[in-house]
Amino acid sequence: MTEHKRGADLTLGGRRVHERLTREEPELIARVLARIQADVADYRRLPVEELAGDIAGITRQAVRAFVRSLREDRELNAAELRQVGASAVRRAEEGFPLEAVLTAYHVGAREIFAVGSASSGRADVADLLEVADRVLAFVGTVTGAVTRGYLEELRTKVGQEHTARRTLLSVLVDGGPVDVVARSAGITLPARYVVLSVELGPHADEESPEVDAGIAVRRKLRRFLAAFERVCGDGVLASLDGPGGLVLLPVAGRAPDWPAVLDAAGRAAGVTVLAAAETAAPGEVRTAAVQTAEVLDVLRWFGRPPGLYRLDDVLVEYQLTRPGVARDRLAAALDPLEAHPELAETLDAYLALETNRRRTAAQLHVHPNTVDYRLRRIRDLTGIDPLHPAGLPRIIAASAARRATHAPR
Structure with missing residues (x-):
């Protein structure tokens, strides 16, 4: 059994690895930054000052953290991992892709290994394998810290956006200072919404004893809304449960063929859809939501087939049932x-x-x-x-x- 060798004593080409990395740090940082820009397209779109400032600083921190862990024969400590996580949070705040961040750390690790092992020979095989193992462990630890920091920020951001959208929907439907809420949430209101009251048929999986009905319902709703978001963007607001609910679709420019969009959403979700629609300005959504809910009731009562309807399609039936x-x-x-x-x-x-x-x-x-x-x-x-x-x-x-x-x- 091979005796463990301390990180500070790992030697390649006659020089301790941590000492070589420290001595060649400026060149190493430059190599990492150049390689990141060459290999990761997203970094080429960053401002020059960010590359020379924040990204160079993060790279320096990562290299120094590895050198310290090697010299002190330990894993990264909590403070070093917090630095890594904090940089990932900043990238998430900027909307920078997580895949690009992780790739950059892998690129940096390869350059660390390349510089550290540049002068190694046949006599250094054992230490070379040990250094490679340390670099891989470093990459694994850093990847975990980056992913946690990034996803925690993303969850916070998504949660805030979800809360803001739910609040805006509530104010639109219940009445209130719509413009104030939209501004505070950083949401630009469209000139008009298509207000949809929808009834969704059950998906076959909801009735299957072999499938979790709750998962089947959530999958149905996710696919249903995704079809609208592909057409309308991320401004779609919805309050839906398994049987249906309310959907607000922002209208910008030329309106699409809404019956066709609804049909596509139903097919994506694998269900039939009965819907009542009305177009309304933000301040008129409350009235329109009440009316479309009433029209949907009329459509149910009279057994109308799935599809998109407006009040004009059931004027007589609507009036008779007031x-x-x-x-x-x-x-x-x-x-x-x-x-x-x-x-x-x-x-x-x-x-x-x-x-x-x-x-x-x-x-x-x-x-x-x-x-x-x-x-x-x-x-x-x-x-x-x-x-x-x-x-x-x-x-x-x-x-x-x-x-x-x-x-x-």
Whole structure:
């Protein structure tokens, strides 16, 4: 078994490695900076003063930390790791890529090894392997410190941005000083938003006993929103859970084909999407959000197929289902059908199929004469004749009112 050799005693080419690195530090720093610029494209885009200042300083700190650890035969200490982490935090604050930072440290480690082993010969194999092992350990330790510092800052930044966006969404929807909140959060408000109230169908994975339903829901929502962000950028605001919720899409310049965008989002998430939309200025979002939620209810009640709808698409249905004495009385006209579910089912199918009795019979798997009998029973129980042109508008209105007052949300 080979006896451990102290770092201070490691010798290559007749000179202790830590002494060679100290003596050649200026040249080594210059080599590292030149190599980083040559090998890592992101560093070539940095200002010259940052390379000559901050980056050169970080490089010097890293080289000296390695030399000290070698001379004192130890790993990097807490203070040295804090310096490494602090520099990573600064890069994260600047939005500099983590991959580039890690690559730069690997480049620096290779140059340290190259300079330290420049004069090594065959007699130095054992020490050369030991130095290589020390350099690899140094790289591993530094990589961990860089990654922790960078990601902690990133998490803090993302958390702050998330909180700011949630606050802005809340103020937009609930009312408040929108401009003040946006300025304090550093967010530029668009001239207008597309306000979407959406209902998302379940993904197949949500029903699978072999899949964590919570993960399936989060994956669905992430993919759904990512499709909008690809079109609208990072200004998308959303409050969503598994069944759906509210999405605000910033409108800048020429508006895209929103139905196509919604369809793409649904396909990305692997679900059907029913949505109500309205365009509004930031100060009008609160009103628009209420209206689109109401329109979405109407779309549900009337069984509209997945897609994007506006108020103009359901004006009659919307008006018929507004709360009030008239709606309550219309709904009450069909109360006798509560005791006869087959009559209520027949009426719904008859109206949905544009009063075609044969198609109604086929859908219900009954004889057309049975449909006629049930429609006459509805007339007798409610006083409204669905078979007569004069009774049709009233029965349609009563059916809409019943959906609005009794349909589950």
